[in-house]
Structure formats: structure tokens, C-alpha cells
Amino acid sequence: MTVVALARVALQRVVRRYSLWIALAIAALPAPFAYGLRGEKGLLTNAFNIALLLLAVLPPWLVGSSLGEELDHRAATYLWSRPLARWKVVAAKLLALAPIVIVLAVGSWIAIAHSATTRWPPGVTIRAVAACAFAVSVISAGISTLAPRQGMALAIVYVMFDLILGELPASLHALSVTFHARVLAGRSHYTPDAGDWLLLAAIPLVWLAIGLLRLRSREA
């Protein structure tokens, strides 16, 4: 119940602060650029990379900044003085904002793909974008819980680093969520398997667990 109440507040605040409309604008930006890709070799893969790049901004902007501000802001004293388990604050933010991130990321990907290829993207790519959007939302939440003040910036840097990591030929790329998203979308020469899903879930969960551990002892 309290998670739903908090999620409702998070949603109201995001909508009334225009954060959502800015996120919409960010999500709409790549489609015109994708149009310029038309006729290029490896069109869908390049377009998919643009969609992944968007994930370096959208989840940190919506989830990371909202959660970081909540925890850093003095208003957190109202939360901590309530009989409320602290993980619920993070869960509520994810409940309210991660679906928005997923819808925007998927919508943007469909627009990008259509703009670049004039066709609907394959279902497998849509699933991969949705999964990666959720994974990056959870990572942003974890990072913002660890370092609320710099949460959004650190999350952006992290995802940028993740994108680079995913391009490495060595096995280090296994630590990159965007790499697994690419594999699952069939936009890589690696064959997708259950391990990709597993790591796409495990990496964000590690960040979330670290963040929640820190949150337990956090004082206002």
C-alpha cells in the first residue's frame, strides 16, 4: 500500500514538474537523425545503437534524478520519520517511473527504426529495448541511492561506459547490459541464450542491492 502511495506521489511530481514532457522531447529527438541513416549498410544495427544511446539519458533523467533528489532533498526527513521500510521508496520510484521509461524507449525505438527503414522493427528488438530500459532504470536507481546528489550524472557516465564496455571484444563485455541487449536483439554476431537474460537481470540487481544496503543506514 505504501509503495503504491509513494508511486502515486512520484508520478504526480514528475508530471507536474514537466520532467515527463522533457523526457518525451528527448525520446523524440533520435527519429529525425535516424532518417539520415537511410541507405547505409547495417542500417537496423546502427539504428538500434541510437536507441541504446538514448538509454544513457532517459532512465537517469527520469528515475535517477527523481530518486536522487528525493533522497538528497531535505524532504527525505518526512519519509524517514514515517514507519516505512526504506526499500519501498526505491521500489515506488521504479514502479512509477520505469514503465514510463520503457514506453518512451520502445516508442522511440519504433520511431527510429521506422524512420530509418520504413518498416516496423522486429519484435525481438522491441523486447530487448524494453528489457534494457528496465535494466538501466534499475541501475540508475541503484546509483542514485548510493550517491543521491550526483545520481543522474553518475548514471549517465555509467551507461556511456557500459556502451563502450559492450563494444570490447574481450569477455569483459559480459558485464555490459547494453551488450546483452544487443545480443538479445540479434544485433550482434553472438548467439543469444539464457545467460544474456540472466546477466541483464543480475547486473542491475547488484547495483540495486548495493544502493539499498547504503540506504538502510542513511540519515536525514
Place this chain on the structure above:
Amino acid sequence: MTSPDVIVADRLSKWYGHVLGVSDVSWRMRGGIVGLLGPNGAGKSTLIKMMAGVARPSRGTLTVFGGTPFDDPAVRARIGYAPEHDKLWDELTALELVAALAELAGVPRARAKPAAETALDRMGLGDARDRRVRGFSKGMRQRVKLATAIAHDPDLLLLDEPLTGIDPVARVDIIERVRALAASGKAIVASSHVLYEIEALTSEIVVIYRGQVLAEGNVYEIRKLIDRHPHVIRVTCDRPRSLAEALAGAEHVVRIAFERGAVLIETRDPDRCYDQLATAVLDRAIAVQALTSPDNNLGAVFDYLTRGGM
């Protein structure tokens, strides 16, 4: 047998890095209104934060209703906390804000809105309930904070500087409302750095300075302690030296100092000093612009108490 104490602090300390917020405080509260009195930075807010369960003691113990507020949600459910700052969820209306926080404090959703409406009405904000908090004045924000603190009907209210920054009319009104809450059975801890604000709320005070409890008890007892020590009277007048001359020989005068256009007289017998001052002013036809007693402000009280005069 359960303890009748609402709050028990035993050798309680709190520090942030190298900064000491609260130092070795032992104190207990049974009910009513208790005023925490101390200048800014004295440790009042830190102490209240620990009582509210938003900060953890570094050393010693603090129990509220027999439990530790930081670790025990059931204890926090019985506490209403209005922090010193007025950072709220400004995007929400007053009703949405108070209802949401009531729900987070354990009030079922169906009852949260009526509870919020009642709390806002009690704080005199019934007409502004559907306005967003962003546009609220300082006084209205203080009232909203108080409404968030009372909406879930807690047994203990922790009000950190509830009267700061509000106009005199609103101050009187809030004081009346806080006293009404105490009359309805709530235990209340209210902090302030202004003596007369606390006096208006309660006669039971705890004096805090540099993280330590300097004195506690009835405000009049505290005043008696103060009266044992030199009392400073500041007279702004046209001829401060002439006035000083008239009083210089009096045996109760401890020290005389000058400021621009004023004389500061430190006395061990304020009543006699005021009499002699009046006589001197009349005899010498001195034009007095202002007569104040810095001892009546809190800074002077703390200075006396920390000089070891107690």
C-alpha cells in the same frame, strides 16, 4: 510495568564526522509540552531528529515509548515530526501532501483524505487545501508542516522551530493551536532559539547549548538562575557618560561599558539599578531613546550559563 516516560535519553551523543551535534545528553520527558531552547547550532534539531528516528545516535541510548525510533517503525508511527526546514513536495496541493504523508504514516487510504482535511482545518488551512504548496507563504508552510505532523493522530509531536519566520498574528494563532493539541493529550517537544516564543508555548524548558543540556525545569527557575548572575542593561541616550557617572559608585554595579550612543551597565541587582537609572535620568535630564536588557535574550542567558555560573 511500562515506563510512563515518553522520551528517555541516556548519555546520548551524536556527531557528524568531527562535528559534535549532541554531547552526552541524559534527559527524560513524561508528557505535556517541553520547550527545547538554544541558539542556532546548539543541537536542538539533531536531538529532535534522533527522537523522530531520522538520525541514529552515535553513542548512548534514546528511547521513545520504550523503543528506538530509528530502528522501530512502530515507534515512528506514534510520532508526528515537523522539521525545521520547509522543503516539501511543492508540486502537490496541501491536501494531497498531507493525505500522502498520512497514508505513509499508516493511515488507510480511505481515511487519509478525511484525516488530512481535518488536520488542515485544525491548522487553519482549510480554505487553501486545494492550492499547491509551491505558492504558500512561510506561515502557511509552517501550518502545512504541522498538519503533516498531526494528520495520523500521533501521540508525540516533535516540532522543530515551529514559529520561525512567521508573522506575529500567525505566531499567536499557531501557539494557540499547539497548546490545544497538548490539551488534547499529545506530548509535544517544540524547539526555538527565542525565549519568549518558548515561554508562550510552555513553562517547561530544556536549555541546550553546544550539544549539551545546560538546565532543565520550569522557565521561572531558569530565570532565577539567570537572576543570580550579573544582569546587563543597555541604555541608548544622548549623554551615556553622564548616566554612567551617576551609577559608577553603586555597589551593585559590576561593570560599565560604552557603545556608540549607549551605555552598558552590568549589575547584580537589576531592581535597584532600574530605580537608580530612573532617578539619574530625571535628575540629569538625560534623553533616553531606548532601554533594553540583553539578558532577556537567549544569547545572554547561554553566556551566563556556560560561564559556569550555575
